Amino acid sequence: MSFPITRLRRLRGNAGIRNLVRETRLSVNDLIYPLFVTTGTGVKEEIPSMPGVYHLSLDLLEEEVREVSALGIQAILLFGVPDTKDEAGSSAYAEEGIVQQATRLIKRVTPDMLVVADTCLCQFTSTGHCGVVHYDEACGTAEILNDESLALLVKTAVSQAEAGADIIAPSNMMDGYVAAIRSGLDEAGFTNTPIMAYSVKYASAFYGPFRDAAHSTPQFGDRKTYQMDPANGREALREAESDVLEGADLLMVKPALAYMDIIRALKENFDLPVVAYNVSAEYSMVKAAAANGWVDERAIVLETLTGFKRAGADIIITYYAKDVAAWLREN
């Protein structure tokens, strides 16, 4: 009788030994929780396509932030849903803008909570685009201008830092945005404020529910002239490399689920922390299946997030952060 020499099952025999040899562990320290803040009072409006995710007005933000903090989550990503929009997205960089006000509030209520400010214009522009639009009436075409947009993004980043944001997270995909924002922050005295660059952001259908949530659907066209083609992987390395050379401190891949190869590629090619953004439709799809009783929500979410870490993510942005923090405590 011959026996298998290698028996991989030896290390799977019970929970203790499986725990001992486990290669990847999820921790509450890995998590960033996104929040949508809006104007008005008493607003806690559930986003229909994202059950469990809300628009919150500032008066209700305090309670929410305390809850997030009590769960051990140490970072919040802020998205603003303003009441006014214009072509230049001026509410993105107003001193009393919604993100600026929310940042000040969070830093007052929970000074140790890291505020990550999403630096983009699309929620604030009447066009719904992430930059300044130039219309050519004669040709009937519109172009998203790169360098003109940079100036506004720098203003936005600086005003967020002035409000107390700990990390600037530009998601606009303009060329040269990291260098522009870095020098803008430095000149304003924020030399120690890190930039979490949405380096590799694909033009993805997985942002659908977010656009309902943030009211940031482009009013015409799409984002394909600035966000990346989902078919491209090598180009992701060029995007990341240019951000590294321009002074990025953290590199993000977005979305996460369909782009685990890109997470891995960034981890292998760069020594910066890698952030995976588990985006809105990745959340909504699990929610919908769970609501139908088709999947075990907790098991699916923990497995997915563990997969991001195994692929190379150091940090995960997820709408599931509060649930995950609670589940990890129970485990």
Ligand code: PBG
């Ligand atoms: C803004 C922005 C988007 C997301 C984050 N920042 C939407 C977009 O580019 O259309 C998507 C986040 C998500 O889907 O959860 N530029």
